Amino acid sequence: MEAFLKMENITKKFGEVSANKNINFSVAAGEVHTLLGENGAGKSTLMNILMGLYQPTAGQIYLRGEPVRIDSPSKAVKLGLGMVHQHFMLVEAMTVFENIILGVSKDHAVFIKKDRMKKEILALAARYSLDVEIDKPITEISVGAQQRVEILKALYRGAELLILDEPTAALTDLEVEGLFRIIRKLKKENKSVVFISHKMREVLEISDRITILRTGETVKTLKKEEADADGLANLMIGKELVLSDYKKVASSKEKVVSLNGVCYQKSSKHSGLNDVSLEVGKGEIVGIAGVDGNGQSQLAQLLTGVIGPESGEVFVKAERISKYAPEAFIMKNVAHIPEDRNKMGLIGNMTVTENLMLKRLKSDEISYGKGAFLRRRAMKQSAEKLKDKYDIRCASTEQETRNLSGGNQQKIILARELEENPDLLVAVHPTRGLDIGATQYVHDAMIASRDKGCGVVLISADFDEVLKLSDRIAVMFEGRIVGIYPGENPPIRDISLAMAGKVE
Amino acid sequence: MKLRNQIIKIIVPILAILLSFLIGGILIAAIGGNPKEAFLYLLKGAFGSKANVGESFVKATPLIFTGLAATFAYRCGVFNLGAEGQFVMGAVVSVYIGTTVTGLPDALLITVSLICGAITGGLWGFIPGILKIWRGLNEMIVSIMLNYVAILFMGYLYSGPLREGSVPQTAAVTAKLMRLFGLSRMHIGIVIAVVLAGIIYYFMFYTDGGFKLRAVGLNSTAAAFNGFPVNRLMILSFVISGAIAGLGGSVELHGTQYRLMSGFGQGYGFDGVAIALIGQLNPIGTVLVAYLFAVLRTGATTMQVGTGMPTSVIDIIQALVIVFAVAGSAFVNLPKVRQFIVGASFPENPLKRKKNTPDAIEKGVGES
Amino acid sequence: GSSQTSATAASQAEGTTQAATQAETQAPDKTYKVAMILDSSIADGGWGAACYNAMVAAAAETGFETQYTDGLATADFASSIRSYCDLGFDLIFAPGNQYSDAVKEVAADYPDVDFALLNGVVETENITSLLPDAEQIGYMAGALAGLMSKTNSIGFIGGLELDTTKMKLAKYEEAAKAVNPDITVYSAYAGSFSDTAKGMEIAESMISLNDVDVMFGDASAVDSGAREVLANYEDKYDIGQPGDLLATQESTVIIGSVVTDNARMLKICMEEVMSGEFGNKTIYGNLENGSLSVGTFSDAVPEDIKAQYLEIVEQIKEGTFIQ
Amino acid sequence: MTTIWNATFISELLLSMIRMATPILIVAIAELYSEKAGLVNIGLDGIMAFGSLVGFLVSYITGNPYLGLFAGAFGGIAINMVYAVCTIQLGAEQIVYGMAINIFAPAIASFIYKIYFGISSSLISAQLMKPLPIPVLSHIPYVGDVLFNHTPIVYLAYLLVPLTYVFFNKTRAGLNYTAVGEYPKAAESLGINVIRTKYIASIICGFLAGLGGAYLTTCYISTYSDGVVSGRGFIALSAVIFGRWAPGGVLLAALLFGFTDALQLRLQVLNSGMPYQLLAMIPYLCTLFVLAFFGIKKAGPKANGKPYFKEER
Ligand SMILES: Nc1ncnc2c1ncn2[C@@H]1O[C@H](COP(=O)(O)OP(=O)(O)OP(=O)(O)O)[C@@H](O)[C@H]1O
Ligand SMILES: Nc1ncnc2c1ncn2[C@@H]1O[C@H](COP(=O)(O)OP(=O)(O)OP(=O)(O)O)[C@@H](O)[C@H]1O
Numbered sequence A: 001m002e003a004f005l006k007m008e009n010i011t012k013k014f015g016e017v018s019a020n021k022n023i024n025f026s027v028a029a030g031e032v033h034t035l036l037g038e039n040g041a042g043k044s045t046l047m048n049i050l051m052g053l054y055q056p057t058a059g060q061i062y063l064r065g066e067p068v069r070i071d072s073p074s075k076a077v078k079l080g081l082g083m084v085h086q087h088f089m090l091v092e093a094m095t096v097f098e099n100i101i102l103g104v105s106k107d108h109a110v111f112i113k114k115d116r117m118k119k120e121i122l123a124l125a126a127r128y129s130l131d132v133e134i135d136k137p138i139t140e141i142s143v144g145a146q147q148r149v150e151i152l153k154a155l156y157r158g159a160e161l162l163i164l165d166e167p168t169a170a171l172t173d174l175e176v177e178g179l180f181r182i183i184r185k186l187k188k189e190n191k192s193v194v195f196i197s198h199k200m201r202e203v204l205e206i207s208d209r210i211t212i213l214r215t216g217e218t219v220k221t222l223k224k225e226e227a228d229a230d231g232l233a234n235l236m237i238g239k240e241l242v243l244s245d246y247k248k249v250a251s252s253k254e255k256v257v258s259l260n261g262v263c264y265q266k267s268s269k270h271s272g273l274n275d276v277s278l279e280v281g282k283g284e285i286v287g288i289a290g291v292d293g294n295g296q297s298q299l300a301q302l303l304t305g306v307i308g309p310e311s312g313e314v315f316v317k318a319e320r321i322s323k324y325a326p327e328a329f330i331m332k333n334v335a336h337i338p339e340d341r342n343k344m345g346l347i348g349n350m351t352v353t354e355n356l357m358l359k360r361l362k363s364d365e366i367s368y369g370k371g372a373f374l375r376r377r378a379m380k381q382s383a384e385k386l387k388d389k390y391d392i393r394c395a396s397t398e399q400e401t402r403n404l405s406g407g408n409q410q411k412i413i414l415a416r417e418l419e420e421n422p423d424l425l426v427a428v429h430p431t432r433g434l435d436i437g438a439t440q441y442v443h444d445a446m447i448a449s450r451d452k453g454c455g456v457v458l459i460s461a462d463f464d465e466v467l468k469l470s471d472r473i474a475v476m477f478e479g480r481i482v483g484i485y486p487g488e489n490p491p492i493r494d495i496s497l498a499m500a501g502k503v504e
Numbered sequence B: 001m002k003l004r005n006q007i008i009k010i011i012v013p014i015l016a017i018l019l020s021f022l023i024g025g026i027l028i029a030a031i032g033g034n035p036k037e038a039f040l041y042l043l044k045g046a047f048g049s050k051a052n053v054g055e056s057f058v059k060a061t062p063l064i065f066t067g068l069a070a071t072f073a074y075r076c077g078v079f080n081l082g083a084e085g086q087f088v089m090g091a092v093v094s095v096y097i098g099t100t101v102t103g104l105p106d107a108l109l110i111t112v113s114l115i116c117g118a119i120t121g122g123l124w125g126f127i128p129g130i131l132k133i134w135r136g137l138n139e140m141i142v143s144i145m146l147n148y149v150a151i152l153f154m155g156y157l158y159s160g161p162l163r164e165g166s167v168p169q170t171a172a173v174t175a176k177l178m179r180l181f182g183l184s185r186m187h188i189g190i191v192i193a194v195v196l197a198g199i200i201y202y203f204m205f206y207t208d209g210g211f212k213l214r215a216v217g218l219n220s221t222a223a224a225f226n227g228f229p230v231n232r233l234m235i236l237s238f239v240i241s242g243a244i245a246g247l248g249g250s251v252e253l254h255g256t257q258y259r260l261m262s263g264f265g266q267g268y269g270f271d272g273v274a275i276a277l278i279g280q281l282n283p284i285g286t287v288l289v290a291y292l293f294a295v296l297r298t299g300a301t302t303m304q305v306g307t308g309m310p311t312s313v314i315d316i317i318q319a320l321v322i323v324f325a326v327a328g329s330a331f332v333n334l335p336k337v338r339q340f341i342v343g344a345s346f347p348e349n350p351l352k353r354k355k356n357t358p359d360a361i362e363k364g365v366g367e368s
Numbered sequence C: 001g002s003s004q005t006s007a008t009a010a011s012q013a014e015g016t017t018q019a020a021t022q023a024e025t026q027a028p029d030k031t032y033k034v035a036m037i038l039d040s041s042i043a044d045g046g047w048g049a050a051c052y053n054a055m056v057a058a059a060a061e062t063g064f065e066t067q068y069t070d071g072l073a074t075a076d077f078a079s080s081i082r083s084y085c086d087l088g089f090d091l092i093f094a095p096g097n098q099y100s101d102a103v104k105e106v107a108a109d110y111p112d113v114d115f116a117l118l119n120g121v122v123e124t125e126n127i128t129s130l131l132p133d134a135e136q137i138g139y140m141a142g143a144l145a146g147l148m149s150k151t152n153s154i155g156f157i158g159g160l161e162l163d164t165t166k167m168k169l170a171k172y173e174e175a176a177k178a179v180n181p182d183i184t185v186y187s188a189y190a191g192s193f194s195d196t197a198k199g200m201e202i203a204e205s206m207i208s209l210n211d212v213d214v215m216f217g218d219a220s221a222v223d224s225g226a227r228e229v230l231a232n233y234e235d236k237y238d239i240g241q242p243g244d245l246l247a248t249q250e251s252t253v254i255i256g257s258v259v260t261d262n263a264r265m266l267k268i269c270m271e272e273v274m275s276g277e278f279g280n281k282t283i284y285g286n287l288e289n290g291s292l293s294v295g296t297f298s299d300a301v302p303e304d305i306k307a308q309y310l311e312i313v314e315q316i317k318e319g320t321f322i323q
Numbered sequence D: 001m002t003t004i005w006n007a008t009f010i011s012e013l014l015l016s017m018i019r020m021a022t023p024i025l026i027v028a029i030a031e032l033y034s035e036k037a038g039l040v041n042i043g044l045d046g047i048m049a050f051g052s053l054v055g056f057l058v059s060y061i062t063g064n065p066y067l068g069l070f071a072g073a074f075g076g077i078a079i080n081m082v083y084a085v086c087t088i089q090l091g092a093e094q095i096v097y098g099m100a101i102n103i104f105a106p107a108i109a110s111f112i113y114k115i116y117f118g119i120s121s122s123l124i125s126a127q128l129m130k131p132l133p134i135p136v137l138s139h140i141p142y143v144g145d146v147l148f149n150h151t152p153i154v155y156l157a158y159l160l161v162p163l164t165y166v167f168f169n170k171t172r173a174g175l176n177y178t179a180v181g182e183y184p185k186a187a188e189s190l191g192i193n194v195i196r197t198k199y200i201a202s203i204i205c206g207f208l209a210g211l212g213g214a215y216l217t218t219c220y221i222s223t224y225s226d227g228v229v230s231g232r233g234f235i236a237l238s239a240v241i242f243g244r245w246a247p248g249g250v251l252l253a254a255l256l257f258g259f260t261d262a263l264q265l266r267l268q269v270l271n272s273g274m275p276y277q278l279l280a281m282i283p284y285l286c287t288l289f290v291l292a293f294f295g296i297k298k299a300g301p302k303a304n305g306k307p308y309f310k311e312e313r
């Protein structure tokens, strides 16, 4: 195979951190090449260099055999490169259409030729079966749809090589299938794809070759035939990974939370709750399966007091809730791992210590007089303890959390929420974007707290995760709970159908 | 490495001042003045006599109050540009109390008056706060508009109902703040200001309330998810910020000006914002920067008088100090420069610069 | 704001020679120094300019060295005066009653420095007040306006509501009505001495609403804005003060000025400083002692009106105009 | 009183509104261009002050107010470059730099004026721009004078509104520009040059704010004095927020300020008894009431006020 892209000896330093060290990487035309590695291994950095967003400290890039210098994203676009970033690059104040045509300079027209461009985009979308509502504001479409917009953006710019940086992190299996169809179609047209994912199953399914990065260095490049899940995982983390297998438990009589015919903006299919009734017992994990954007976020927010129901009742530990506010739920010992750790979970510009102490400010351990005087030293000591206990990897507890990797950020939230032995834990996408090791850590911690008697509501777009952890599985569709299934030997086919709204 | 950070924090403003004076000197020379003589006058003006030393403290006092008001609000992520109006309203109430209430001993009268000034400032600060929360109005324009209203209202009072004498101005209050150390007009207001700064420092960094306030300023959504009453905290910070400015107005009235007249309080609000931001939104830093500004101004008066240079030279130097001090600290925080200065000691990239931009500022509240 | 040591080289040279002859009897090598502080600008074409010019003119005759600071903020009045005192100035000229507090405070600390307070009402050991007669100024302007108005509408612009301004307005109206009972006076305050644009808008609205055709103002730079608007119309006029505006500038709008000779009063102060008799008094400025006078007339004023007007001024001087 | 509300009064009032709204409109649009690229510039007052000085000086020296106007605009650019370099390149706090400009620029302007004219107590005036009535249209009774008998710069100011609307809503460049203020990282990833766009924004902002300042001394009043701007920059800043970052809204806001200000001046002339300070509050109170009544949830460009650095996460 002739290499479409070749990256030679790429090195990138951020200050003293070497995110990439002498990396060699190549992609052939019509090939799907996967980059695999732990959080912080340098995958995104390498691709950002390719896209001209970062300048490499050293190294050379060749495209179609020619040496090139990619000093800006516009250059990369001209060279036929396109990327769907790990964090979507979508302007929220704009419509789908506007997002797609942003920065395009195909002809030198001054005005936006709306009709013509729309026609082009719709044709392109049809060709790759990318179903998008072109005139909707970007905030009003689901995550999956946003992803399709991102892909469309790249294709509309004429990308020959498409980089997909963790595209499946927020997708359901169904959507992943759709994505893979698109990738195969691209392959058929002799376009190349760089695929980044933490999920072995997907990697093994779609890749032609796999390159493994560890702490900024290339470990190995394998053909698909040479690879298997355990081997890849071990290469990634550099040691043997022992996969845990979790026992399922039966539901306890004692309920920590029950919802009784709860409605919230019930006419909205994507962001409402329609007559939801659900009970979670002490010491069980109830997984909520479903395509993202069927009311899961609202369910989580309702269970933590961020929003209140328009009708129906909520009982926490048999007490009816009258005041819907996060502080009321926190008082009732409800813990929350929110869906967006940066926006909702952490205060990025505060230190690790401060973030760990957020909910304990009035405790006697770290303050005198119920928060009238915070004991800085005690706070730090307490944070150090948590840091060791939850294996939070940071240079110091006085470091701001926004500079930490996603996995470590998630562990901070975990430490803060689980340390107090909650009665109810609402965990939303708790392992989104985390590598295998970190994912396993989070799973272990959740199981451990279940075993201590905590009731857990697990909301995840990752079907495997739901299957693996849940003692019972509830399926949400268009704001309703359409079915509840056992976690032991779950009827996978039925659940999948229920997720698509098809219940017998 | 922490030490090195501290040193840089101090060196940058000093360099900024030196550089500003260098440029100021060049300007002075360019228009045929003698820079050396000019700066000698400046020093003499700032430190040459007890009276001048005292004058710097007099000038620093209102600046500290408005600087602290800005610090307090911005720490909670609300952009209160209304310190001037709150300052003026505080003074308005104090002049009313000070000239109408009789029969109280001075100390008690002043205490009551200062408290009422703070309350009025707080109420004036409550308006942009409640409008922000309730109607989603941008607090910057509301507070700017309220500045104009307060200043016009003060104008109405001193030329109408509270006027005394041939010039539009109110009567002078007779209860005056105690003067200190015989340093000319220096009065106990500076002590109030510094103690207040200490209290705010303690509140901000050592109490549960201050912690929550800062958290709201840095990420209001996360603060709400973690059970902090975001709206209440925001309103509270508007009110306290306003109260600090209002107290400043009262202190200025009872300590320095004694009466309201045209130009009372002018410019202190915006100076306070600049001072707070240069002081890194730290109450102690705010006090130091305010004092520095005051020294510069006291010295400047003498320099201008002594050399006959246009007073605009001083305004230029003062603006240059701001330009260089802030640019300087931004510059040393640039990743590349940072690396050069701090060397190999930082494993992760410790970018600090976003600290001063609480992200709730541009965000409407309650949209989460 | 800005400042400048001494007047132009020529006038200074002239001044020193004169001073030398005058001062010989006292300390032969002592050069007296006077400083003026100002919250507005000396180049405002109105109050500030007139006061500055008065100081320079008086100093030229008495041999004083002059200096000034303008554009001062209220909070800086006192410290600026104090600095002048520290630098050994003999006389501080504070042209407005708004400086009273600052002057009184500093004067108490510096008994050896003398202070002249224009429009003031303070008399102490080292403070003398200078008080031009606002009543007469108002009468003079009002009479001329009343005589000149064809539309029977005249205007008045105030800067701040100073007592003197209010007095001028009241007497302006009285005088105008005395010479022409059909007159209506329209007035507005700009709230500032520097917002020229405000002056324009006020004049514009007075003209369009009330067909005002003669205006008089007590608001420095604001008045120049009004004059700019008046210039766009035919037969619309303005009366200047406190300098003799037509003597220094060409204008189709200004028909005459009510001149306050602050220089004369200041000169008295300076002489008293030199002779050591300063303090404890108020120097009045009025028509009788020549501190108020009629300025240059423009061609727009017909001879008969001019004669009539001068007669009225004579009556004002004698106190018989309005009893 | 009732007789006052006739056609002449109304047309005079509207004329005055247009005159008073024009500088605010120009400068508010300057700010709009700045904020749309994520740069909050509260130094408008300062830029205007400098623009008004430069405009006045050049117009005085050359006798040509048009030259003065353009020189003022370029003066505005020069001053705004201080802001641009520090906030764009160094990522320094935008509010502080706005403040710095507000202290710095008027001081420089005053300094230059003093240096150029020396110590002089005479009021120096320069040539004012002549109105350029639009043939035919300006003869329409009442309306003609209000709308079609102005200096060219007034027409330009009002023309800026639809132009800006078209730019932001109909052109590609405008869309890209908006993206920079909303989400610079995304813009960068799409090949839009964020830094360059921000500089362009600063140039436009400096140009227009300088122009707005120069308008004061070349079209409005023929003299320069310190403090000519008297807070108009802050009013313009408010107009942008009030106008919800849309040119149409900004126009409405500027006109509202102009109208209430013109109205209160007339009320002053009509009721000499009423304290003028209370009337002078009308524009500000009016703004507050209108705002509170309609409410504004829109928060403006997302990345407004935030520094942008390449290669930062
Ligand atoms: N802009 C930046 N500034 C400083 N350090 C950075 C920057 N971008 C990445 N890094 C550092 O470089 C290393 C590699 O980061 P990168 O984002 O490439 O990891 P990744 O393999 O994509 O991880 P993930 O699976 O979490 O996406 C990390 O240690 C990270 O902290
Ligand atoms: N602040 C305001 N107060 C009252 N009405 C307003 C305001 N702002 C805008 N409008 C009204 O909204 C209309 C739309 O304004 P404009 O054309 O400037 O914005 P747009 O670009 O159409 O809107 P958008 O911001 O949604 O793109 C205007 O015609 C005006 O009537």
Ligand SMILES: [Mg+2]
Binding pocket: A043, A044, A045, A086, A165
């Ligand atoms: Mg990544």
Ligand SMILES: [Mg+2]
Binding pocket: D169, D246
């Ligand atoms: Mg629009």
